[in-house]
Amino acid sequence: MKTSSRVVALLILALSADIIKEANAAADENKEQEIRKLSAEEVNAFLKNDRESMARLWSDDMVVTNPLNKFVTGQQVLAMVDSGFLVITSFDRQIEYLRFYGDIAVVAGSETVVWGGKMPNAGKTEHLRFTAVWMKQAGRWQEIARHANIVPPQPSASSG
Numbered sequence: 001m002k003t004s005s006r007v008v009a010l011l012i013l014a015l016s017a018d019i020i021k022e023a024n025a026a027a028d029e030n031k032e033q034e035i036r037k038l039s040a041e042e043v044n045a046f047l048k049n050d051r052e053s054m055a056r057l058w059s060d061d062m063v064v065t066n067p068l069n070k071f072v073t074g075q076q077v078l079a080m081v082d083s084g085f086l087v088i089t090s091f092d093r094q095i096e097y098l099r100f101y102g103d104i105a106v107v108a109g110s111e112t113v114v115w116g117g118k119m120p121n122a123g124k125t126e127h128l129r130f131t132a133v134w135m136k137q138a139g140r141w142q143e144i145a146r147h148a149n150i151v152p153p154q155p156s157a158s159s160g
Helices: 002-047 051-057 074-083
Strands: 058-065 071-073 086-101 104-117 125-137 140-150
Touching (some): 002 051, 002 125, 071 074
Antiparallel strands (some): 125 140
16 A cells, blocks of 8 residues: 555655746746747838837946947937937847746847947948847846847958
């Protein structure tokens, strides 16, 4: 009788562990979909010059290393949008990496943008690599840090 009770207890523990593992996987899937949605909202906010959406998506203390090689705050980015300096007329973002560390999400990938406004490369298409850090604060996800750099043109196979 003791052996069968132990077997039943072990089976219950194993099933409980599987249920918990499946619940955690479902929660991670929900978090991933939420971050992907927020990332898409950020792209749309840039395309529409929607500073209110940007401000909602970003933490008040967000920092950015931007493609112009400048380290700026989120407030400075919003000021660039307000002034008409920072305009993006076309924006495609491909998320290639998304991983959670508790209430922090690290997102990385590539972007293709066409600059507008008073940007130095206005009218040009550029390819970027980016890393963004999102954190759950006060019950909602906000971007807290971002780095984006311009990918230099690659030499063609025929040159050289």
